[in-house]
Amino acid sequence: MSEQITLYSNVASPYTHGVELALLEAKVNFKKFEVNLKDKPEWYTKVNPVGQVPAITYGGPDVPPDQPSPESVKLRESTILLEFIAERFPEARLLPQDLVLRAKARLFIDIAKTKLLPAWFGCFRKGEPVEAVFVALEQLQELLPPTGFVVGEWSIADAYISGILPRAEIVFENNLNQSGWTEGQGQEIMAVLRGPRFARLTQYTQDLTARPSFKATFDKPAMTDMYKRLFASRAAAQKQ
Ligand SMILES: N[C@@H](CCC(=O)N[C@@H](CS)C(=O)NCC(=O)O)C(=O)O
Structure with a gap:
């Protein structure tokens, strides 16, 4: 035990x-x-x-x-x-045996942590240009093999990004922000993410969210409601 x-x-x-x-x-x-x-x-x-x-x-x-x-x-x-x-x-086997693939999983996590997250937060919190989000996502996308997960089998690299991408989608799809986005701005970002520039990333996100462990832990409508309430309470606090 x-x-x-x-x-x-x-x-x-x-x-x-x-x-x-x-x-x-x-x-x-x-x-x-x-x-x-x-x-x-x-x-x-x-x-x-x-x-x-x-x-x-x-x-x-x-x-x-x-x-x-x-x-x-x-x-x-x-x-x-x-x-x-x-x-x-x-x-x-949440990390592969192969040292080069292990390094690749770690690089993927590093880019998500040090490039994607600050860019995403900067975008919806401070109104910074979304291009930094796209650049970070492109760097991640380039690391993906033609099919499957970051290092083939599902690994901690996929675990880390599974927490982020579906929540980022909720933020963009619902135009949730703390920086005065215009109406539809989040949805325009989402259209780029669903377009040809991010075709491989879209397929990858579908694979991540189809995983039984993910399905058992992520209720999208409930999470959307929660995020809407969270952003509304932040907006109310900002006004005070
Ligand atoms: N670098 C930390 C960040 C953790 C973090 O920011 N957690 C947030 C929730 S998403 C939190 O606990 N916020 C409450 C607080 O900071 O008081 C990690 O990767 O674990």
């Missing part, structure tokens, strides 16, 4: 979703605790001193998630958690 694992998550969080997918694909027993990010429990700093999700407790006694044991190891940062899960459960 493996060590206990508790994932501290929030359903809206792209980072958390990737980690949950990796745990599911590794067929690991784990508990999940939904952290209310608007009203974090006081004890949560014992799990993650910086207060963010995702985080996991690993090992130690089997305790209720809201009573984390001092004996468990506390781990955080989604990309580190993904690597940890891949290394802890090598039989799940």
Whole structure:
């Protein structure tokens, strides 16, 4: 039996979703605790001193998630958690054996983290040009093989981006932004993403979202409602 694992998550969080997918694909027993990010429990700093999700407790006694044991190891940062899960459960092959392919999976994650996410946030939060999003997506698309996942078999690279792309689509499809986009601006971005420039990425996204682990963890209408409420509450807070 493996060590206990508790994932501290929030359903809206792209980072958390990737980690949950990796745990599911590794067929690991784990508990999940939904952290209310608007009203974090006081004890949560014992799990993650910086207060963010995702985080996991690993090992130690089997305790209720809201009573984390001092004996468990506390781990955080989604990309580190993904690597940890891949290394802890090598039989799940969440990273390939081949060193060059491993490097490719890591490069894909690095571009998503350091190029795509800042560009996406900059675009809907600050009204920065969407071209930076397109450039980052093109870099990711270029890394994809003609068919299948980033390194052939599904890996932590696919886990990481699975948290991001479907949420980015919700943002664009529903014109959700904090920077005064004109009506239809998000939908115009979405039309480019669905056009010939991103044909391979579109197919790849379909493959990602067809995965049973993804389907079991992503309810698009519910997520859309949640994101609409999230953006409405941010807009209300901005006005205050
Ligand atoms: N670099 C972190 C980012 C995690 C992050 O930003 N999490 C957000 C949710 S998407 C969060 O916990 N926000 C609450 C807060 O910062 O107080 C990772 O990759 O795990």
